[in-house]
Amino acid sequence: MAAISGFFSHLYTITLVLFTIMILELVMLVQSVTGFHSRKPKINSTQYLKFIEEKNPTIRYSKRSKLEPNECIVCLSEIEEGEKVRRLKCNHTFHRDCLDEWLQQFWATCPLCRTKVLPDEIVANFRSQNEVYDGSDEDIMHMLTALHSNSIHRFF
Ligand SMILES: [Zn+2]
Ligand SMILES: [Zn+2]
Known part of the structure; x- marks a missing residue:
């Protein structure tokens, strides 16, 4: 039993x-x-990077093009000839990888002068997706x- x-x-x-x-x-x-x-489409890292790329296309650094400054403030090393860089609207130039990392991890602003790199709503959407997911x-x-x-x- x-x-x-x-x-x-x-x-x-x-x-x-x-x-x-x-x-x-x-x-x-x-x-x-x-x-x-899915009321609001969420932005993932890939889409976020695509937005950055659209706004600030990757270019090859050339000393002749006289981009300022010739030092990447994110990694504090000199930008070499032919390296992939992004030049922001404020005319500041950074290594592409350094800047992308910065924009994802910290603020969506220029590391030097704090000029906005991306529209607020895109940043807010990306942050809400990656920090406090609901x-x-x-x-x-x-x-x-x-x-x-x-x-x-x-x-x-
Ligand atoms: Zn760098
Ligand atoms: Zn700047």
Whole structure:
């Protein structure tokens, strides 16, 4: 008898877990169908870099073009002939990679004079995506993964 009641309580747990998974999957489905979380298109790093590239195209540094300054303030080293650089509207020039890193990690402004490099709404969108994300999709995904692997390991 004990074996049987054990079996039933086991079955009950399995049903409960599977039911929770089903509910969560349903929630995700509804969200993806209604576009609940995609009211505002989010900007990821690739798109953000594309915006930077559009506004400030990469150029090859040449001493003859007399770009100022000839030192990259981000890495504090001299810009060499032929290196990939970006020249901002304020006429300040930086290594492309140094500037891209700076614009993503710190502020979307010129490291030297603080002139805005990108429109505010793009920066705000990118920041909201990468710092305080408000999408609960990822939470549900984590929960689902945990539940799936848990139930599989424990019961099957
Ligand atoms: Zn640099
Ligand atoms: Zn500047």
